[in-house]
Amino acid sequence: MNPEDKHKMICQQRRTREKNQRIQSILEAAQRVFSAKGYMKSTMDEIAMEAEVTKPTVYLYFKTKDDLFFTLMLPLMDDIRAELEKALENLEKGKIKDGGSLVKALFDAFYHGYQTSPETFRIIQLFQQQRLMGELKPDVREAMNDKGRVNFDLGRRLFTLGIEMGLIRKVNVYEMADVIWALIVGVIQLEDIKSDDRKGHRLKENTLRLAQRLIAEALTADVKNNKKKR
Numbered sequence: 001m002n003p004e005d006k007h008k009m010i011c012q013q014r015r016t017r018e019k020n021q022r023i024q025s026i027l028e029a030a031q032r033v034f035s036a037k038g039y040m041k042s043t044m045d046e047i048a049m050e051a052e053v054t055k056p057t058v059y060l061y062f063k064t065k066d067d068l069f070f071t072l073m074l075p076l077m078d079d080i081r082a083e084l085e086k087a088l089e090n091l092e093k094g095k096i097k098d099g100g101s102l103v104k105a106l107f108d109a110f111y112h113g114y115q116t117s118p119e120t121f122r123i124i125q126l127f128q129q130q131r132l133m134g135e136l137k138p139d140v141r142e143a144m145n146d147k148g149r150v151n152f153d154l155g156r157r158l159f160t161l162g163i164e165m166g167l168i169r170k171v172n173v174y175e176m177a178d179v180i181w182a183l184i185v186g187v188i189q190l191e192d193i194k195s196d197d198r199k200g201h202r203l204k205e206n207t208l209r210l211a212q213r214l215i216a217e218a219l220t221a222d223v224k225n226n227k228k229k230r
Helices: 003-037 044-051 055-061 065-092 099-116 118-129 138-164 173-193 202-229
Strands: none
Touching (some): 003 065, 044 055, 138 173
C-alpha cells in the first residue's frame, strides 16, 4: 500500500470511529432521558442536549424518535434471541439432559437480557405496560413485534422439544412461555422497587432461582413418577 492510500485508510478509520462514538453517545443519552421522563414525554431536543450534540446531528443518524427507540431496544432483543438459540442447540445436541436443566436454560436466556442492560430492559417493559406500542410508526412497531415473536417462538420450541424428548410433562407451551416471562418481569420489577440493584441484585436472583426450581419440579413431577413405575 502506497503512503497516500495508507493515509486515506487511516483517515477513514478515524471518521468511522468518531461516527460510532457519536451514535453510542446519542443512544446512551436517549436511554437516560427515556428512563427519567418516559418515552412519550422525551424529546429529541432533550436527547441532543443530554448527548451534548446538536439536534441536526441526532437526526443525521436517527430520522425519528421511534427509530432511536428501536435502535436502543434492538441489542436487548437480539441478545435474548441468541441465548435462546444457544439453549435450543444444546437441547438438540443432548447437552440438556433433564427438565430442570431445560427450565434453567429458559430462565437464564430471558434473564440474560436484563443482566446485559438493566436500564434498557426497564424501559421496554414500562413502554409495553403503558401500551405505547400503538404510538410507534407502523414499520417500527412491526419490526419490534417481529423480534418479540421470534423470541417467544424459540421459547415455545424449547418446551415442545422438551416434551417430545420426555424431559417435561405435556403442557400448553404458549401459556408456559408466558408464565416464565411474566415471572421474570414481575420479580425484576418487584425487587427493583426494593432497590435491589443496590444490593447486587441478590433478592431478585434468589427469588428467580426459587421460581425456577418450583416450575422445574412442577414440570418434571409426572416424568419422574413414570420413570419410577418402570
